[in-house]
Structure formats: C-alpha cells, structure tokens
Amino acid sequence: MAKIKYYYNTETCKYEPIRATKKALFLNVFGFVVISLAMALGIIYVYRSNFTPIKESALRAENHELKLNWGILNQELQTAYDHVEELQFKDDHIYRVILDTEPIPSTIRQGGTGGHDQYAALVNQNLEDPALVLTAYEKIDDLKKKLYIQSKSYDQVSELLTEKEKIWASRPAIQPVNNKELKRIAGGFNPKRFHPILKKILPHEGIDFTADIGTPVYATGDGTVTAAYRSTTYGNVIFINHGYGYQTRYAHLHDFNIRNGEPVKRGQVIGYVGNTGRSQGPHLHYEVLYKFKAIDPINFFQRDLDNEEYEKVIELSRKETMPLDY
Ligand SMILES: [Zn+2]
Known part of the structure; x- marks a missing residue:
C-alpha cells in the first residue's frame, strides 16, 4: 500500500494529506522509467567499451594465432619451393648436360596452373584474409606438380645413366700395356x-x-x-x-x-x-x-x-x- 504523505496547512493549522494529481503521478513514474533506462544503457555502453566477453576474446586470440601460423606455413612452403627449383636447375644444367641430353622444357616444368575456380568455395567463405590461405593452397598444388615432373625426370636420368655407364665401360679407354x-x-x-x-x-x-x-x-x-x-x-x-x-x-x-x-x-x-x-x-x-x-x-x-x-x-x-x- 502506498504511503500517504502529509503537509502542514497553516490556514487550518492541521496536517492534511497531499493529494497528487494524475498528471503529476504520470510524470513521476515516466521520469523514473526514463532515468532508469538511461542509466542501464550507460552501464551497458561503459561495459562493452571496456570489457570484451571472455568467449569473444578467446576467439580473437585464436584467430590471431591462426593467421600467424598460416603466415609461417607460407614461408615454409616457399622454402620447399626454392629447394625444388634448385633440384630442377641441377637436373637441367648439370645431370642432363653430363648425360648429353636436353633439359625438360619449361612449359612442362610449369604445368597448368588450374585457375582460381577450384578455390571458389574457399573464397566464398568470406575469410578475413583469403589471400593468406589461397596462396598456401596454390603453392601446395604447384609443388605437387613440380615434384611429380621431377620424379619422372629422375627416372629418365637414371635410365640414361645406366645406359651411359655401359657405353663408358665399353669404350676402349685405357692403354693395353702398363x-x-x-x-x-x-x-x-x-x-x-x-x-x-x-x-x-x-x-x-x-x-x-x-x-x-x-x-x-x-x-x-x-x-x-x-x-x-x-x-x-x-x-x-x-x-x-x-x-x-x-x-x-x-x-x-x-x-x-x-x-x-x-x-x-x-x-x-x-x-x-x-x-x-x-x-x-x-x-x-x-x-x-x-x-x-x-x-x-x-x-x-x-x-x-x-x-x-x-x-x-x-x-x-x-x-x-x-x-x-x-
Ligand atoms: Zn703394328
């Protein structure tokens, strides 16, 4: 039950109850609701500005780590890529020269690039940094092709070497008398x-x-x-x-x-x-x-x-x- 407030009436020299009008009552309640709402919104704003929810914070940290690792992965892939190119160079400019045979044509070494269509699903994922992931996939595909061609080339070099060894061993290459x-x-x-x-x-x-x-x-x-x-x-x-x-x-x-x-x-x-x-x-x-x-x-x-x-x-x-x- 609402408390009844009194005031002292100097004219009647009595305490008389305060009778609030409906309008005053409405303004009173409305003001209270508005101030409460404003305070609530203020508290939420201050909280969101200064404190990230724990789950979101963990996800951000994980995302940062993942991007970092994709970056490292790309660097490692580049190193592997450089090694394969060294093998290709030795194959074309040393082994094949010694064996008196032609280098592998660059068009075969490079192979087809496969285009970006195969990575459409990846791009459509709306990743924050799609190039990071895309580069790694493209490098892996390219490496697989290069290694396949290189292994086939080594098979051929091995066969040529066996044949050359037979030729070299057969050639009359020493003096018949000591x-x-x-x-x-x-x-x-x-x-x-x-x-x-x-x-x-x-x-x-x-x-x-x-x-x-x-x-x-x-x-x-x-x-x-x-x-x-x-x-x-x-x-x-x-x-x-x-x-x-x-x-x-x-x-x-x-x-x-x-x-x-x-x-x-x-x-x-x-x-x-x-x-x-x-x-x-x-x-x-x-x-x-x-x-x-x-x-x-x-x-x-x-x-x-x-x-x-x-x-x-x-x-x-x-x-x-x-x-x-x-
Ligand atoms: Zn003679």
Whole structure:
C-alpha cells in the first residue's frame, strides 16, 4: 500500500494529506522509467567499451594465432619451393648436360596452373584474409606438380645413366700395356706409311707397344671376344667387340688368356706380349676400330694416365716412326 504523505496547512493549522494529481503521478513514474533506462544503457555502453566477453576474446586470440601460423606455413612452403627449383636447375644444367641430353622444357616444368575456380568455395567463405590461405593452397598444388615432373625426370636420368655407364665401360679407354712396362712406342698410327722393305704404301692402322715377351696385355674396355686365333700376318690375335660401334685388336701375342666368345672387362688380362706372325721384335700391335674403320688409339688413353704419363706416350709415339710389323 502506498504511503500517504502529509503537509502542514497553516490556514487550518492541521496536517492534511497531499493529494497528487494524475498528471503529476504520470510524470513521476515516466521520469523514473526514463532515468532508469538511461542509466542501464550507460552501464551497458561503459561495459562493452571496456570489457570484451571472455568467449569473444578467446576467439580473437585464436584467430590471431591462426593467421600467424598460416603466415609461417607460407614461408615454409616457399622454402620447399626454392629447394625444388634448385633440384630442377641441377637436373637441367648439370645431370642432363653430363648425360648429353636436353633439359625438360619449361612449359612442362610449369604445368597448368588450374585457375582460381577450384578455390571458389574457399573464397566464398568470406575469410578475413583469403589471400593468406589461397596462396598456401596454390603453392601446395604447384609443388605437387613440380615434384611429380621431377620424379619422372629422375627416372629418365637414371635410365640414361645406366645406359651411359655401359657405353663408358665399353669404350676402349685405357692403354693395353702398363706404362711402367712399356719400353717405347715403335710405331704410331699412320694410314699413309711407306714401307721401306716392301717399297709400297702400307697403312699402319694401330700403335706398336714394345715390351718384353710375356708382359700382360689388358682388354681396354668391356666387351666380348669375337676372335682369338693364330693369323699368318697378325700372329696370335684377339678381336674384341665393345658394342656401340667399337672394336679392338691385339696382335703378335705370345699367348692367350681368354677364349673366343668370352665376355671381358676393362683391365682384364687377355694375353701376353709376343713376337708371332709378321713381327720384327717383341711388341703388341693394338688397333681401335669405330664402325669397322681404324682410328688412332692415342685418343683413347687419357683415362688411366696422368699428364706426365700421357706426355710420355705422345713423345714416344712421335719419336719412333717405324712399326715392328709388316
Ligand atoms: Zn703394328
């Protein structure tokens, strides 16, 4: 029940109840409601300005962390990207150059970009910083393509290398007589040799290595013995087919160490220096043929000789011009 307020009436000298009008009463209540509402709004405004709700604050912190991590992820992807580009460079400019083959065309290396359509769903998510996420996805896609092409390229390089190893191993690339046991080179390669005894042009299509009878003779490259027999001119002679167009011949041998049809490895002892056939003294007559045509064997000795030894061989071959076979 509302309290009744009184006032002192000086005219009647009595306390009389205050009778409020309806208007005054309404204004009173309305004023109270307005002031209360204003105070409530003021409190909410001050609170929101100074205090973030705990849940929202946690989400903001998480969002900040996520953006930070996406940034780091992009940096790491860039590092991986740079490494792949280094591998591509080595592949194109070192491995493929050594193997004498063409680099992978840049159009194949770059591949298709795939466009932005595949990321439409991502963009439509209305992310705060879509470029951050988009860049990472694009880099990952690009990396996957580059790595796939690089792995295929390595498969090809590996096959080429295996083939090249076979070619290199087969090539007649060493001296058939050890340089330490070599006394001299009696006659060099000379397609226009005039023979002093026979008085006619008689090409000397090999090199004569003078060494003692019984000095080991080595196969100069991997291959297969296609002939090992006694010839009236060559004496005991061995023919080796190295494949890829190369053949070698070893003549005037004292003895054989292999049989016809036998596979041989570079550096394997196949026979011994002798003085058989049309020979004027103990020596090895050595020939290199490419596509059935004799070529100068001097060009094939680099692999097992140091500079000094190589110069010695060149000097020996220049000094002596008279072959020991005829
Ligand atoms: Zn000769």
